[in-house]
Amino acid sequence: MTTLRFTKGQGTGNDFVLFTDPDGEIELTPARVRALCDRRFGIGADGVIRAVRSRSIPDGEAVLAEEPEAEWFMDYWNADGSEAKMCGNGIRVYAHYLISEGLVQSERRDTLPIGTRSGVRDVLAGMSGYTVDMGRWRLSGERLVSARGLYVPRPGLGIDVGNQHVVTALANVSELDAVELHQAPKLDPEGDANVEFVVPEEPLVKNGVARIRLRVHEMGSGETLSCGTGSVAAALAFRHWGGEGMPNNWSVEVPGGRLGVRMFPTQEGEHVSLSGPAELVYTGEFELPEA
Numbered sequence: 001m002t003t004l005r006f007t008k009g010q011g012t013g014n015d016f017v018l019f020t021d022p023d024g025e026i027e028l029t030p031a032r033v034r035a036l037c038d039r040r041f042g043i044g045a046d047g048v049i050r051a052v053r054s055r056s057i058p059d060g061e062a063v064l065a066e067e068p069e070a071e072w073f074m075d076y077w078n079a080d081g082s083e084a085k086m087c088g089n090g091i092r093v094y095a096h097y098l099i100s101e102g103l104v105q106s107e108r109r110d111t112l113p114i115g116t117r118s119g120v121r122d123v124l125a126g127m128s129g130y131t132v133d134m135g136r137w138r139l140s141g142e143r144l145v146s147a148r149g150l151y152v153p154r155p156g157l158g159i160d161v162g163n164q165h166v167v168t169a170l171a172n173v174s175e176l177d178a179v180e181l182h183q184a185p186k187l188d189p190e191g192d193a194n195v196e197f198v199v200p201e202e203p204l205v206k207n208g209v210a211r212i213r214l215r216v217h218e219m220g221s222g223e224t225l226s227c228g229t230g231s232v233a234a235a236l237a238f239r240h241w242g243g244e245g246m247p248n249n250w251s252v253e254v255p256g257g258r259l260g261v262r263m264f265p266t267q268e269g270e271h272v273s274l275s276g277p278a279e280l281v282y283t284g285e286f287e288l289p290e291a
Ligand SMILES: N[C@@H](CCC[C@H](N)C(=O)O)C(=O)O
Pocket: 014, 047, 078, 083, 084, 085, 086, 087, 088, 089, 090, 163, 164, 194, 218, 219, 220, 221, 224, 226, 227, 228, 229, 230
């Protein structure tokens, strides 16, 4: 019997079970992840984050080659037991967890490099939350998106921000409310992606900040109250559609709160950052099922 000491955390309502396993000794299986995330028979969460040292997990090798200071790796699993490459809300909550648990040195609390399956991300602690440099991004083609509640398929723009998204603009809030996300939207061509449905606020740009509102269906977790990488993808898609003159500062309203997205130049090309809250809610113990 393995008893896990866990912490429940959330960022704009995207919730996670976090636990520390520095040397990667706990066998984390898809069935164990599903048991932890089960909202009726388990703790309940959109995903599981294991705090493991980069040197103790095979995916950490590439991380340490990129940044030897990235001591901690975010081993992120979706609620259905699949491994995910990146999580924008999760990484803020994870940074908060590492600091709160005293797992990082105090001098690392300003900018903390964290390993992920998509490479190293720098997280900066601020007065009212955390900002993550999400790095480079790229457009990844167009697809048609069908969902219950929408009468005809809509065009969606593929965006890779470390994980894969398809962003679809809807006409207004009534349409956004009408989309049913109990089932995964269908994509044509097929292929796994998180899917965002987005509407602009009125007016789109106020005081130099562009404002959008979204709902999301996450692969591996279903509809969630928020998706950090999805918010980044949605802002990038809207700026792409808006063309010249669109601002680089975006405010994204998700069902669980509000996130900030900023595009900024770096020596290696444009990066995009994500800002928002991170909270640890409670701690407890959980008996893991047999592996
Ligand atoms: N909620 C996350 C994204 C989690 C991973 C995603 N479901 C995937 O499999 O890519 C976020 O805040 O970015």
